[in-house]
Amino acid sequence: MTGPDTRSHFVVAIDRDLLAAFRAWPLWVMLGWNDVRQRYRRSTLGPFWITLSMAIFISLLGVIYSKLFNIEIRTYLPYLTVGYIIWGFISQTTNESSNAFQDGERIIRQIRLPYSIFVLRVVWRNFIVFLHTIVIFVPVALIFDVKFGFVSLLALPGFALIYVNQLWVTLVLAIVCTRYRDLQQIVTTTVQILMFVTPIMWPITALGESTFVADINPLYHMIDLVRAPMLGQAPSHLSWMVAIGFACIGWTIAILLLCRATRRLIFWL
């Protein structure tokens, strides 16, 4: 700690909060791990409970929906698996964003830590859970003989872009949901609706002529950045551009919001 900071709110928010939070990575890495362990401490399967329930959900839905959409199961099931696992990460993290600061309230009221630490913690702990669920894809890929190639490596930068986007979404929601407590319900409902309007459980071909419904949906592009490579195809240029653009716009909003919130957030808790 030093004397009064003469720099603008903007610089202070970025340097003293956002960057400081990244620098304090051992803390949120530990808090995130502890959250996961805490949640599954007394169960024998641990976080693999989610893996199990997701596996059951995917196999049942896979069988029924492949009939419904009249697609071969060997095409549909790998598609559903990847899409649904990524969606699991996005939806769960988004839902938990509302409580990011409330969960850390006792710490925030006592020690001055960068607020963004609690944002990084939420995304990180859901990433740990994501790593537990992605294993479902291994047997699926083996059984249905998914064709991997060099193009599959694109899934890594693709996921990195999802992560970068998820960080700003969580930061924004964490701030506004702390100020306006009734927003949490709206977030939950919105996430539910998004699952149905985004091509996750249904293939984009089911849209027929109206593929614009997917094209205008940033979530479709984001998910496809990982899903397409995992199924052996390169994602479209449009998807990359939408995801990068979404990140730029989102982070601008998030940082502006953080500037406004850093001096008031403590009073909203």
Added chain:
Amino acid sequence: MAAIALKDVSVQIPIYDIGSASLRKAILRKTVGGRFAQSGSHVLVDALQNISFEAHDGDRIALVGNNGSGKSTLLRLLSDVYPPTTGTVRVEGSVSPMFDATLGMSMDATGIENIWICGSIWGLSPAQIKNSLDDIGEFTELGHYLNVPVRTYSTGMMLRLAFAIATVRDPEILLLDEIVGVGDASFFEKAFNRLQGIIRRSQILFLASHADGILRKVCNKAIWLEHGRLVQYGEFEDVIAAYRSVNTLQPPA
């Protein structure tokens, strides 16, 4: 070298009731043209008003005043949890607050795991935590209990562990809010000795308490707050004498 200088500092705390924490109400206020502005907008509480003082190395400052006089707000201001509404706060040196020693305890984690978790929250480095393991084990007398989940502990055992972890730090500026009893009477003696250890290691201490006995053992200066205003700041005995001449009711030490 640690130093603190407050100049004309005020802290206003907005209190948001259920209404103003609601987005629906906020939109209504905007669209209905301020008709609900009175009932829905937040109330401002003047928690601290025009506080100015300086503190330097070796100052052991007692914070006295009735409940709600602003002691905790001042501690939160110094720890940078609360921003000043007006005025300037200059703090040189690392600040270590200890308002609630049990901060960060995970009931389902073991004692050892909690040392790592709480230690990190208190800002200890992995090396510091590692070096303190033996010391904490010895002080808490928990032995093998350190390897079982904290939820199986008695309240006293848990407090001992939390207290032991919170007092590992080497603070330049230490902020304490009320020293709570740690377990039974015989243990309190030991805990108090440990607390004096961390106080000795600190350069500046702020201690808010109602117990004159404890304050007298530790402090050499005092700040008397009343309704968010600084009434008197000076030598410990002078301030306490003045404070007690007005507030004769003294709770048991």
